[in-house]
Amino acid sequence: MKRWWLEITLKSDLCAATGDSEQAVTNMKTALEHGLPIIPAKRLKGCLLNEGKEIVSNGFAAQSELADLFGRPGASHPARLHIGDAHIYRIPGFLLGKERADGDVVFENYEKELRELIRHPELSEDLAERLLTRLRTRTAIDKELKTAQKTTLRTMQVVPRGIVFRSLLELSDAQGQTPPQLLKWCVKALRHVGLGITRGYGEVSCTLTEYVAHEQDAAKDSGIPKDFPGENAMEYEIELQNPVLFSGSRGLYEDCCDYIPGSAIMGALAAMYIADHGLGADAHRDEAFSRIFLRDGVRFGNGFLKAAAGGRDRTFYPAPAFLALEKRGEGRLINRLNGDDEKKRRKELSGQTAFDWGDGKVYLADVEKEVRLHHQRPKDRGIGHAVNDLIQAGAVDMGQFFSYMCISGGQRFSGVIRGNAGDLRELAACLEKRDWNLRLGRSRTAEYGNARIRLFPAGSGQQEAISDRWVLWLLSPMVFVGEGCPGETPEQEHLERQIRNRLGCSVEIRDTILKYTRIGGYNGKWNLPLPQHIALAPGSVICIKTGEKLCASQLEAEFWGDMAGRGCGQVKALPWEEIPESMKNYHKIAVDSREAVEKDELAAQGILVSELEAYRERENQREAQRREAMSIQASLPSAVTIEQLIALMEGHEEYSYTELKREIDMIRDEQKKLKTQEFLKPCEGKTHEFIYFYLLNSKWSARGEAAGNGKQRK
Structure with a gap:
């Protein structure tokens, strides 16, 4: 490149x-x-x-x-x-x-x-x-x-x-x-x-x-750990350099999803892998490529909003279905897993959530989105703008106006990628070759999709929770291909069977609060839509009882169900004991999506900041001089004389009190000269800015006096 x-x-x-x-x-x-x-x-x-x-x-x-x-x-x-x-x-x-x-x-x-x-x-x-x-x-x-x-x-x-x-x-x-x-x-x-x-x-x-490359700040904070932990996983953080387009539930032009789909990250890395290994159109025949991208050898988790809340960075996930807002409780949160709260009138909680169990708080945030307007010119290049609102009968290719709903740039998203350590190093090498840059979403060749990625060891330094009763909170859709229709038991039996086979213990589903969605997609290679599947929607909650005590990481390390390579089936495991019976506090924060990641870094002040500070200082001085000039009352000469002085100041930016006084001294009429000198005396030693505002204020005062005298004569 x-x-x-x-x-x-x-x-x-x-x-x-x-x-x-x-x-x-x-x-x-x-x-x-x-x-x-x-x-x-x-x-x-x-x-x-x-x-x-x-x-x-x-x-x-x-x-x-x-x-x-x-x-x-x-x-x-x-x-x-x-x-x-x-x-x-x-x-x-x-x-x-x-x-x-x-x-x-x-x-x-x-x-x-x-x-x-x-x-x-x-x-x-x-x-x-x-x-x-x-x-x-x-x-x-x-x-x-x-x-x-x-x-x-x-x-x-x-x-x-x-x-x-x-x-x-x-x-x-x-x-x-x-x-x-x-x-x-x-x-x-x-x-x-x-x-x-x-x-x-x-x-x-x-x-x-x-093009001459600059020293990238990311060189010191981006990279891949030399030794992966035994779980064969790495966490990523993506910072959007541009707005990003992902089609939402209502289509590309009306909606945009509020997370970064794991399938988008998988597609970006697959394109890099194909280019670096020269696989071309036969990529699916390569054993390594097929294992990583086609047979779910690596699972790419969705990227969720990451922002500062409560004094530290937190990752915000789709609101769990067990949380709701009480309709008549002035925004009080209720817990639907509590039998009494389930009977109360409620409304669904929207947006993204982050828990602080220690303080009993639930933080709510929204992903920042924006609408961008565009137009396509007509095929006839003699017409310089889209005219689809003026189309005549039979006219074709007259251009069009359209808009995109997109995720705003500057925001951060974090997620996890799980797979074999060797495969993860291969993917990291593709990113390192491109200076840890990647392009996501649609319309990536101009204005949209640029992002930077950083990699970290997964789950390092976190304290594990241990329990035999868990609330599985779905962070991404969970799909069981051919396992029955919504609301039927086969999908729950399928989940029980998967957990039992992978963890080697008995599993019993005690309670569920389920939501459903439909997932599909599009195959860019074959220009064909992917099959549509009914899936459990993000936010769904499944309460389970296991035959032995497990760690949270044992449940979260797996992507349950099918299509795990595209990020489906990702869960957050919450111990039943940590979920309080009622949650009375919540904070909805306005996420500053442009908050600098390097907030503790001591850096030299930028040139732009210096110029803006200097400009602000000049504006403050100008305002102070204007106020001082307008507060002075003096005996006024004629309005014509003041207009002449203003013209001199506007025509000569270098004029100060000395130059202006020299011009006044040339007036032949002694009475007029003395009156003008007396009028200008408050400007002695003042700046050009002060004198100019003083003259402007005096001009309007002189006009006001003239108008008043005219009325008196009448």
Whole structure:
């Protein structure tokens, strides 16, 4: 895999609109990340692809080259080219209020700068927006009246010209160090991005430069343990660098699941394994591949939300069915395994839960999700935007608007992978070769799916619970293929038989609170849907009594039921003794998905943080000077004289009290000169900012006095 930087220099103001607006302030907002402007990767890919189509139309390249580089709809394999979001790389000094000698500000490591900014919550997103974006207004002209049409005023948020963005381009199976000729042509031809390109906005200049890797922070905190524990398992933690798309129960466009499916992790690692071992289309014939990925030799558990709660990191799982909210108890939790609570009116508990048995607390959290808007241009490239709302009879390929529901980037998820220690080392080697990066979900070639993974020994340092009565809390669907219909006993008998055979002790199911779901999927290799199966839904609870006392790890180490390789059948074993009869306390926390993992790490303050702090200080000083200037009352000269002084201050940024007094001394009318000098005396020794606000405040006061005198004369 080869990498290059795509550097984008703004020759004019740019608006990479997302479809968002801010009521009564902005009709069209540009794309932002924690207040910092970005150019989304999907927009860049669409612009580059459009230039590629022009090149193909003019006979300089073949259609197959373009499809190989950017991909084609419905293909079984992804495009070779992966495009990342374009982030700020260089900011001209004049935008930051710097003198010419100070030069531009360059961010060599954007991710590090962003992490440092997140560690300073006092530097709000609004502060970064005010520094790095501007507002532009426009209207439409009435053809008859030659004046502005009513209700046509629009305000657009733009990124000012001069800023340089940088996007990482990755090309799989690249044969040389230089980028393909078609890619170079597309980059060179790209001249406009975003909205209003026919009205002076979005002019850019693009170049490809060599990629130089930075020292990765993950080098010291990512890796695989040299010696796996006897359980042959490893825990993983995935941090999402981008939003991730997983289809939810209502489909891709309306819903997204609130965990990372084990099948998605399995698919990502399978693709890496095939590429590293050169298996190609015959991967299923390879014994090692078949054992790991096709015969459940390695079980990939789902990834669940990990966030800080109660002073430490906790993993949040789907709410167990035995917990519910009492309808008339002001949010009081009830335990359905308690006979008295089962009779109370209740409603189902949604979201993710984490228990703190010591304090008797249940923490509730929600996975952060977002809706992203996109459009596909018509086949006719002469039409610059989707027009599916204006389709005429018989029109085809007119483009479309669509939206994605996705898991927001910046969140952390943790899970477990179980299997033979040798197989786990093989998988870890695939990740290490790619600097512990992987891509998950759909639309992975642009804007979505980037993630980083860390590996740890499984269950190290945890104290084991021992009991002969357990509550098995399902964390993922449990399916028994061909074992009967929902509500029938064969599936429970199947679970009893599995536990009895694997643990060598008698098992009796005492109680159940079950929910059901349907699971399926899609086979990308054959472009066919997988069989649909009825399964026990996550959150279902099965209470069992074993013939001998067992450890929790003995029950949790197995993935029960069928399709275990895809993460089905994962359970959390809770000793019956630890489940209180009633739970009166719960806390619903607002998870800060962007909380830095390295929160205890002492790091040098980032350049971006320094610039924002300096900007905030300048704003505070400006506000203080404005308030001081507006509080001073003085004898006023004529409004015309004040207007002339304001014009001098606006036309000469270097003017201070001395320069302004020199201009006043040139007034020939002695009475007017003395009155103006007396008026300006409070500005002696003050800054340009103070004098300017003092004059503005005086202008409106003078106008008010003039209006009052006019009324008195009447």
